[in-house]
Amino acid sequence: xxxxxxxxxxxxxxxxxxxxxxxxxxxxxxxxxxxxxxxxxxxxxxxxxxxxxxxxxxxxxxxxxxxxxxxxxxxxxxxxxxxxxxxxxxxxxxxxxxxxxxxxxxxxxxxxxx
Amino acid sequence: xxxxxxxxxxxxxxxxxxxxxxxxxxxxxxxxxxxxxxxxxxxxxxxxxxxxxxxxxxxxxxxxxxxxxxxxxxxxxxxxxxxxxxxxxxxxxxxxxxxxxxxxxxxxxxx
Numbered sequence: 669x670x671x672x673x674x675x676x677x678x679x680x681x682x683x684x685x686x687x688x689x690x691x692x693x694x695x696x697x698x699x700x701x702x703x704x705x706x707x708x709x710x711x712x713x714x715x716x717x718x719x720x721x722x723x724x725x726x727x728x729x730x731x732x733x734x735x736x737x738x739x740x741x742x743x744x745x746x747x748x749x750x751x752x753x754x755x756x757x758x759x760x761x762x763x764x765x766x767x768x769x770x771x772x773x774x775x776x777x778x779x780x781x782x
Numbered sequence: 783x784x785x786x787x788x789x790x791x792x793x794x795x796x797x798x799x800x801x802x803x804x805x806x807x808x809x810x811x812x813x814x815x816x817x818x819x820x821x822x823x824x825x826x827x828x829x830x831x832x833x834x835x836x837x838x839x840x841x842x843x844x845x846x847x848x849x850x851x852x853x854x855x856x857x858x859x860x861x862x863x864x865x866x867x868x869x870x871x872x873x874x875x876x877x878x879x880x881x882x883x884x885x886x887x888x889x890x891x892x893x
Contacts, residue, residue: 677822700879711786711872711884712825719879757824761880768813768832768880769840774824 670695672760674773681748682781689776691758692740698760701734701741706755706775716743748780785809786885788873794891795863803858803888805873811883813876814856816840816848818869819887825872831856863892 671694681687693701699720704712718725718732718741725732729748734741745752755777761770786807795801807814816828827840829848837848845867849857860867873885 674824700881702881704882704884709886711874711887712882713884714881717879717881759882768876769827769830770880770882772825774822 670698670760670771672758672771672773674758674776676776677774678777678779680779680781683748683750685748687745687748687752687778687780689743689756689758689778690740691742691760691773692738693760693771694739695760696736696739697762700761701732702759702770703730703732703743704757704759706757708754712755712757745778748778750780750782753778753780786873786875786883788871788885788888790888791886792889794893796893797864799863801860801863801890803871803873803890805856805858805885807854807856807873807875807883807885809875809877809883810853811875811877812853813880814850815874815876815882816846816856816858817872817874818842819872820869828858828871860890860892863890865892868892 674691702717705715706712718734729746731744755775757775758773759770789804812833815830817825831850847859868891871888874882
């Protein structure tokens with residue numbers, strides 16, 4: 669089955685710096701790669717996703733890149749703010765027409781210091 | 783109103799007790815999931831259901847059972863709770879590309 673590795677487990681940055689979280693996956697059939705943000709006391713919430721037919725996607729201060737050859741994808745947050753502090757999860761699965769069972773990374777705790 | 787709701791939000795119970803966690807959704811999605819979250823272990827799949835007549839075991843189903851009462855309702859039961867089932871439990875639904883929509887979670891403590 670699919671295996672997703674996520675690094676680092678903890679990331680501490682100063683406000684205004686950039687943050688990068690990386691994930692690798694094992695199943696070349698995976699074609700859908702979402703990122704979720706979990707704030708304290710809440711359920712994870714989808715913040716951005718990418719499908720295998722594109723290499724990069726951007727939404728304001730966040731971006732995701734995908735390298736299908738190397739089987740890795742990354743989340744980039746620019747100009748970090750204290751409200752970006754949360755746990756971030758990556759996931760991999762086969763999307764529409766696939767198995768619909770996502771595999772999650774173990775999460776990255778991002779701390780943004782004011 | 784929230785699209786995916788879970789009750790109760792917090793529960794403390796004793797070893798050996800039967801307990802049910804409930805999940806309801808208004809998104810109209812067919813696919814529903816139950817996950818368990820433990821510190822450092824991420825989200826692990828317990829059970830999933832692709833429609834009312836479909837129930838499947840996930841990665842860690844031992845000690846758990848589920849019931850899909852309707853498209854909108856998916857319940858998780860612990861038949862005889864044990865302390866290592868102390869965790870955060872999340873229900874989720876899935877959209878067309880398998881994007882997950884999570885409920886707010888239930889914090890379960892088994893003494």
